[in-house]
Amino acid sequence: MCAWGIAPALAAGNTIVVKPASETPLSTLYLAKLFEEAGFPAGVANVLPGAGRVAGEALINDPRIKLMSFTGSTEVGRHIGEVCGRNLVPAKLELGGKGAAIVCSDADVDAAVEGLSGALLFNAGQVCCTASRWYVHESVYDEFASKAKAHFESIKLGRGLDTESQMGPICTQKQMAKILECVAEAQAEGAEVICGGKRPMSGELAQGFYFEPTLLAGDDSNKWAQEEIFGPVTFLIKFSDEEEVVERANRNQYGLANSVWTQDLAKAKTIAHELVSGNSWINAHNVFEYGLHYGACNQSGCGGGVNSRATFEGYLRQMSVAARR
Template identity: 40%
Template sequence: MNGFMYRNGRWEEAMDGRRKQVTNPATMEAVGSVPIASREDVALAVDAASEAFPAWSARPAAERSSLLYRAYEELIKSRDEVAEILTLEQGKPLSESKGEVQFAAEFLRWYSEEAKRNYGEMIPASVPNKRIMVIHQPIGVVGAITPWNFPVSMVTRKLAPALAAGCTVVLKPADSTPLSAVLLFQIFDRAGFPPGVANLVTGRGSVVGAEFMENPKVKKITFTGSTEVGKTLIRDSAQQVKKLSLELGGHAPFIICDDADLETAVDACLISKFRNAGQTCICANRIYVHHSIMSSFSEKLAERTGQLKLGAGLDPDVQIGPLIDEQALEKVDLQVQDAVTKGARIVIGGKRWKGEGLAGAFYEPTVLSHVDKTMKICSEETFGPVAPLIVFSTEEEVLQQANGIDYGLAAYVFTQDLGRSFRIAEGLEYGVIGVNDAAPSVAQAPFGGWKESGTGREGGQYGLAAFMEVKYISLGIG
């Protein structure tokens, strides 16, 4: 599939004609190609978005709602096509890709409804001859930068609320996974969005990000990616005091108390840890297990982990796909080696994997026991299929360990004690908490992190507010 950029309602090449090949991470074979945007290409897309903003922001919310719902319907109809491209360029199993496309569609549906709920307020005045009003207005042109691990749902999670709010958008998808974004923009085109409202540029993050940051027409940047890049964006945004929403790295603690339902906890741990080969920002990174159940939990988790099948994502039996590239594989392997050197034991897995006819970066689903905080895997985001088990004895101890790092995106606790559920959930310094729930992300709820895991929220009414400016109007009535 050869994709193009989408600018002002037209499909275009880069001005200098350069293109980048996209490869399947399972086989390392070419899947297609996309243009490599220059600064000038990005600036033209920003110009188109800026010119389209006045008319789009003035449209009645009901009209924006109708277009978003039409895009939802088109995406549902195209689910299988989008899912297949997603698997080919990203590597995850096809069943997971179909689930992601459905999740992506839910953001379009939710914000087609939320577009009509941009409420203001009247505040009682201090004197009888004044009235105080508060209204919310769209911020303007948005530069959106999305990651490779969820290349469809992360696009709609940003674009749907921005468009619903009345903003216009220029999207830069991840270099590794741009083709699914191209298909999404074909859907936006078929849905009938006016030219310039939604624009797509493909290319290097350093080039596109620099134009977003330095171009005064871009009023806000929304970014999902590493904490390191997020800090760079924060520094650079100071020149124009540019608004930012940042969903950054995570290192989720997964706490299993002594009264947890063991089968439920094992099932949940498998889902959280090994979905997308562990390449999710909210997956279990540190699995804290009460000492009284560690032996039985470890045994059951290892047994289930050993049943997972690796391979290319289009194989219907495959449950674990490849890591995104060789660099990601090397990072996972080094973390496991570091842990073993410092006393961890490999319960199952623990090495690279090569399947017949597959040249991709595969790593065996792995369970480590006897893990402690001196190991890199307890402080550095893994982004791979490795489950490190850490023993604990008390609530106070596990909360201290869980909160003892700079990340604060998602955390999990499994217990059947209602009081304990509240104590631990309220004590965790994280933005998203799953209590007996390994999959807490939904379109209608706020998603975002504390500490170095980011600023702002996506999802629900909070996601719409992220693309609005608040205006206070004081009206004298004589």
Template identity: 40%
Template sequence: MTDVRTYDLFIGGEWVPATTEERDTIRNPATGEALASVAIASKDDVDRALQTAQEAFGTWSRLIATDRADCLYRLIDLIRRDEEKLARIITTENGKPIREAKVEVNFAIQLIRFAAENARRLEGNIIPGSRPGEKILIEKIPHGVVAGISAWNFPLALTARKLGPALAAGNTFVIKPHELTPLSTLALAELSVEAGFPKGVFNVVTGGGVTVGNQLVVNPITKLITMTGSTPAGRKIMAAASEGLKEVRLELVGKAPFIVMDDADIEAAANAAVAARFMNCGQVCTANERTYVHQAVYDRFLELLRRKIAEIKVGNPLDADTTMGPKISRAELEKVDEMVQHAVAQGAKVEIGGKALTGGIYDAGNFYAPTLLTNVTNEMDITQNEVFGPVLSLIKVEDFDEALMMANKSRYGLSAYMFTQDLKKVMRMSNELNFGEIYVNREGGEAAQGFHHGYGDSGIGGEDGQYGLEAYVDTKTIYLNY
């Protein structure tokens, strides 16, 4: 039996009781076991956290960039020291296999490290003036208090993705982790104290989006909102933020096409297709959501998929040999199953899986069988709506033109994949495939120095790299006459 820890809110570098008595019980999606009891913040609690961040902003923003970076470097050292502990927290609250949780911890390190390394590369300009004795100075300055709203699929990395650049740029930060997976962020908050973060620079308010998330958005103290989550939630945040004309960065739903041409390395493509679909039980915004395969290699590719999917070991995510864990919740499991059954009713064929797993360990958790669907068409609901689960939909295409047409027939535009050895196809793809992030001849997994962003209903703005870091500063123009 796991010890159930009680968490308060993390405000001003300290654990602060919420003004409400309500609490969330955090459960392990693999076992149903209670892990922790977490405070639910009220509007007043959110306001207090933002006010605390505002009070800390003046001192923090005036530090030289390398001093802010040093705080982040100390945090990195502590994350690296506690890698095993943090990975176990991620696995128990999220359900991903421990091997994937360790990858997430390392990605969190890389995200913070990039921000720290580039803290003094937020450079302005000096432009010739329009009159004698004048220079125009354009400075990069922090926004002020940044509010983060995060998703449950990468609970540590998504916090790190927002925390690192926000603090490196001189802002202070208040985050609402998802109510299903707050423990990784709360563990990071504890490490920030050990790292010597000034009080109020990093704050965590837990609870749901209706109260906590909305108050973060509408409070006038908040200057920038950075959110990762669903498209409907993103629309609500954008609407609420518009009242205060606030800057918003939204990383939302993906529906990545995975294109395999007849000249592709079929073995490598099949490995990547399976990895990009079943990692984290398919709960990845960049996941392979629809697989388009050239008719000349379709049969061979299907046989490879059957074999590789059958080799997936679903089980206790803390076991080293487990390659896929549970869905995050029973509601998410039921949503995926409903989508599969609806696809079958529309004409799809279940080649493998297609149901929840039962018996033994599976009865206590939210396990869904790795699933392969064929006879799928581009018009089916399962092809147009994000599944966010372990279901690979296979679609045969006649040629590259049809693959491009079908891939682009989506309201989402986050990530895409393509396997081909033809440079002409690659160049056409770069011009015609309407997605913000494209993986060519490799599995997914964005780099900290890249830029993670989408088009359409996949959001606005972006994260990571120098372009992502620039989002955390504003500009000030000074006409200097001397």
């Protein structure tokens, strides 16, 4: 993500200053070492580690900054946007998300389960643009839920250096505790835990910040069917009417990344265009095509460029559609 943000700035001839997240600075510092080994002139690529309230605050208020790009929480993004607005500095903000996936009655259920599970469990669910609201048509709901449960329960948790591991730990103890709290609150509001919902309590995994892949089911009025959890947790929601479900999906405050799963190309393009989000995929999720604009809307931020509605057509299975508002 760091390279994704800084590559265009460097290619356009700018110098850059990167403030990595306080919890994960090492990869960015290693990238700075590679810049040095590659022969970059001193001062072109700079890394400023530190706490957001100190290093980050100093950086966003520095008058020498001419453009700001931020990936992180909506709360912090609002503050950065406010400061940049006062300083008349353009800001690209990629913030929180609660992506919706609409699985239609004619979807390839096996492909949908595999694709959505892969998107959700990547990086232990700590991805803004994943899909964590799965709207599934009533005619395939039971089949989908059963196969998703089996897939989740087959995932092998383990350390990142373990070649057999399929999902690693949560980044911090604080975030793991928040996920536990979110699942408990969702249950208190009537959600059913189909699988997961807890951390491993025995063996080596009990010593780390691991959390089981979790499938919740219930009504989308549930708070945690609408709010970002930032972990390997998704909410399964049954629907019967395709026009209604698009409207329900669009009620959410975020607008980062959605997807639609169907074998009807015309239907897929229609629904993808109607979903309010910076990005909408068809029969895929988190598949990025080089050269297509990546942005957001609503509480997920703004792209910092011209948001035009554009579609990229390819094979139905792997089609990527970017829906612009």
